[in-house]
Amino acid sequence: MEDFILGHxxxxxxxxxxxxxxxxxRFLTHKTVRKVGSISELNQARTRLVSKYISFGFTVLAVVALILIWGVNIKELGLILSSVFAVIGVALFAQWSILSNVTAGIILFFSFPFKIGDRIQIMDKDLETSGTYLIEDIRAYHIHLRKDNGQLVTYPNNLMLQKAVCVVSDEIIENEGSDAI
Structure with missing residues (x-):
């Protein structure tokens, strides 16, 4: 054992x-993410999810660094990794929308243009029901939106970044209602 320790x-x-x-x-980023989440009044489940993604990224970087430190033969590792990435690439290409939604969820977490409880209007001509929506929950892949009539709509995170979204104040909704009378 001493020979191994002295040799390496x-x-x-x-x-x-x-x-x-x-x-x-990991500790510092978790603390920062929690602080951003609390300052922005974001859902704790969403904050934990972003922390898990960041932890996974640090774990991957640590594994790569350890592989380089211990001098794994790059040619053999390259052959194995290219085969694994080919298989993963085909699988991920089939699941590109899931990855784009997760990435969009992380971007929405840090940019926080809107939060749970906000009333929004989505400028999407393909959306069958127009009007305002109440944001009930922001998840990893989609956002739960509630119409005034109680209808629940799940909307993908990546579309929230691609489409124009207006945050509507309650005063505007009340004024629109009084104008109609």
């Missing part, structure tokens, strides 16, 4: 440093 001292030290840095970065 620099790799073990580098691995330890990588692991400590990843743990510190």
């Amino acid at each position: 001292y620099s790799e073990l030290l580098s691995s330890g440093i990588i692991l400590v840095v990843v743990v510190i970065l």
Whole structure:
């Protein structure tokens, strides 16, 4: 055991440093995401979801760094990774809309143009029901919108970034109702 430790001292030290840095970065980003979520009054489930995505990203970076530190043969690893990525690429191409919705959900989390409880109007000619919607929940793939008549509409996150969305105040809705009388 001592021979292994002495023979691979620099790799073990580098691995330890990588692991400590990843743990510190994960802690700091989780704290930042929670702070952004609380300042923006975002749903805690949404905040936890974004934290999980960031943790996964740091884990992938740590694994790549450890592979480079321990000197895995890149040619053999390249063959394995190219085969794996070919299979994953075909699977992800079939699921591109899911990935774009998750990515859009993360972008919506950090840009927070609207939040749960806001009333919005979506400028989409393909949307069968026009009018205003109340945002009930923002999830990883879609947003739950409630019409005034109680109808629940799920709308994909990526379309929320592609279409024009207006945040409507309650005063405007009340004025429209009084004008009709």
